Amino acid sequence: MTREQESAAIRRVLDGDVNAFEELVSAYEKTVYNLALRITGNAQDAEDMAQEAFLKAYHSLPHFRGDSKFSVWLYRIVSNVCLDFLRKQNRRPATSLSREDADGEEVEMDVPDESQSPQLLLERKLTREALQRGLQALPQDQRQILLLREIQGLSYEEIGQVLDLEPGTVKSRIFRARKRLCAFLVADGNIPDSLASSNSGRG
Numbered sequence: 597m598t599r600e601q602e603s604a605a606i607r608r609v610l611d612g613d614v615n616a617f618e619e620l621v622s623a624y625e626k627t628v629y630n631l632a633l634r635i636t637g638n639a640q641d642a643e644d645m646a647q648e649a650f651l652k653a654y655h656s657l658p659h660f661r662g663d664s665k666f667s668v669w670l671y672r673i674v675s676n677v678c679l680d681f682l683r684k685q686n687r688r689p690a691t692s693l694s695r696e697d698a699d700g701e702e703v704e705m706d707v708p709d710e711s712q713s714p715q716l717l718l719e720r721k722l723t724r725e726a727l728q729r730g731l732q733a734l735p736q737d738q739r740q741i742l743l744l745r746e747i748q749g750l751s752y753e754e755i756g757q758v759l760d761l762e763p764g765t766v767k768s769r770i771f772r773a774r775k776r777l778c779a780f781l782v783a784d785g786n787i788p789d790s791l792a793s794s795n796s797g798r799g
Contacts, residue, residue, distance in 0.1 A: 597623040602666040621650055628674050635678040649674040664757040672758040730780040738773035745770055
């Protein structure tokens with residue numbers, strides 16, 4: 597959905613057309629659910645949080661100023677709803693190393709390696725598991741910002757809008773999060789120091 601289509605649907609909702617909000621839900625329900633699932637790690641919780649996020653978005657729509665895309669504003673609501681839920685449950689956010697492909701299908705993120713030898717397949721599996729452990733070991737704010745950047749693929753500006761941060765703060769937090777994750781992987785024995793150095797400085 598383009599920004600113009602979003603704006604048109606929002607105007608209709610504010611004019612009392614409930615069906616127009618259904619258009620927004622249909623456009624973003626899969627993305628919202630997937631983000632909620634990656635944060636909560638539970639399908640039922642993700643479904644509940646997605647519904648709560650859309651309900652909150654509907655009631656908050658009169659306060660939407662249009663400074664960013666509706667989708668970016670919605671991602672902020674989803675993230676906050678899920679994190680509030682996890683705090684109340686005293687649970688840590690979960691991380692799924694998967695993302696949507698160009699056709700909208702869920703695919704597992706993998707370590708780039710064309711070889712299919714058993715040894716390298718095992719190494720690849722261990723690296724994925726190490727990445728999951730490393731992400732879980734990050735502080736909540738660093739894990740969240742890496743999810744938005746590496747999994748959701750948001751730009752620095754969009755992440756700033758979602759988290760209400762200046763672009764410079766976004767970049768520095770991503771740098772620190774990558775550096776900390778790479779340090780964990782080095783200590784875990786799953787990434788060489790040279791790769792850690794290059795990855796931690798990637799912007």
